[in-house]
Amino acid sequence: MKEERTHPVRAGGRTVEIQRPDKVLFPDDGITKADLAEYYRAVAPYMLPHLRGRPLMLERHPDGVGGPRFMQKNTPESYPEWVRRVEVGKEGGTVVHTVCDNTATLMHLVDQACITFHRWQSRTGRLERPDRLVFDLDPSGDTADDFETVRRAARQLGELLDDLRLNSVLMTTGSRGLHVIVPLSGDTDFDGVRSFAQEVAETLAGRDPDHLTTAVRKQARGDRLYLDVQRNGYAQTAVTPCSVRARAGAPVAAPISWDQLDDPRTGPRRWTVTDALEQARTDPWGDALGGRRALGPAGRRLAALR
Numbered sequence: 001m002k003e004e005r006t007h008p009v010r011a012g013g014r015t016v017e018i019q020r021p022d023k024v025l026f027p028d029d030g031i032t033k034a035d036l037a038e039y040y041r042a043v044a045p046y047m048l049p050h051l052r053g054r055p056l057m058l059e060r061h062p063d064g065v066g067g068p069r070f071m072q073k074n075t076p077e078s079y080p081e082w083v084r085r086v087e088v089g090k091e092g093g094t095v096v097h098t099v100c101d102n103t104a105t106l107m108h109l110v111d112q113a114c115i116t117f118h119r120w121q122s123r124t125g126r127l128e129r130p131d132r133l134v135f136d137l138d139p140s141g142d143t144a145d146d147f148e149t150v151r152r153a154a155r156q157l158g159e160l161l162d163d164l165r166l167n168s169v170l171m172t173t174g175s176r177g178l179h180v181i182v183p184l185s186g187d188t189d190f191d192g193v194r195s196f197a198q199e200v201a202e203t204l205a206g207r208d209p210d211h212l213t214t215a216v217r218k219q220a221r222g223d224r225l226y227l228d229v230q231r232n233g234y235a236q237t238a239v240t241p242c243s244v245r246a247r248a249g250a251p252v253a254a255p256i257s258w259d260q261l262d263d264p265r266t267g268p269r270r271w272t273v274t275d276a277l278e279q280a281r282t283d284p285w286g287d288a289l290g291g292r293r294a295l296g297p298a299g300r301r302l303a304a305l306r
Contacts, residue, residue: 048100090235120235136177156208157204163305164302188296203302
């Protein structure tokens with residue numbers, strides 16, 4: 001049978017052509033570009049609120065997950081004019097990032113074999129003021145025992161954030177650990193946010209030095225979990241909720257509730273393209289991201305605890 005060359009997808013008021021829809025992107029699982037487009041089109045209502053207005057870094061795999069990986073920041077001139085762009089400063093110049101505000105743009109990026117979407121913690125118009133803070137709980141290994149360490153660290157961090165009166169939500173990364181995300185009011189710049197996150201991480205590691213560390217060098221961590229706050233710097237990115245990861249099984253970075261953390265079935269790759277939509281529909285974060293807080297009061301509470 002001759003391979004279908006294009007597959008039209010209706011997205012809002014546009015029709016986006018998916019080129020080479022039968023191209024297999026996940027060879028171990030038989031997942032094609034058309035399958036990926038179907039997933040992203042279905043999950044778009046739950047994913048787009050986390051994408052809109054944010055500069056993106058796009059993880060592209062034109063030859064599938066077994067081929068070369070391209071981490072794309074700059075938007076090619078060949079992209080349609082209706083794809084939104086934002087020019088941001090970098091050392092020595094600027095870069096024009098893609099912004100995904102709608103399903104049509106999402107479909108176009110899938111057509112470019114973008115498997116994973118990594119987003120800034122700030123939005124266009126207020127690029128210097130992040131409205132998200134991300135703790136990446138990165139275990140030393142990739143076993144069930146290592147994820148038990150992640151669970152324990154997430155609980156400890158959640159309790160500390162509660163003491164600081166900061167809302168927080170959980171997300172599996174689709175890789176090895178968890179992200180703990182804190183919504184912010186946007187009154188603090190990147191340096192201030194990262195400094196605060198580092199102080200929180202150091203406080204937590206100081207309470208449990210046998211299991212937790214803030215050491216950047218892997219050699220210094222041993223078998224301890226790394227409390228990574230580096231994603232909170234200017235132009236740094238973190239994987240977007242509902243993004244597919246370029247790993248066997250097509251796992252998804254899935255939002256979860258705090259109650260689900262205790263479910264023995266929960267792990268970093270628990271949800272995949274086959275069931276992540278069902279998980280998203282449960283609305284595990286509710287309105288938690290609406291409870292944005294300023295870091296000034298939280299910083300004073302943290303200083304009192306330290």
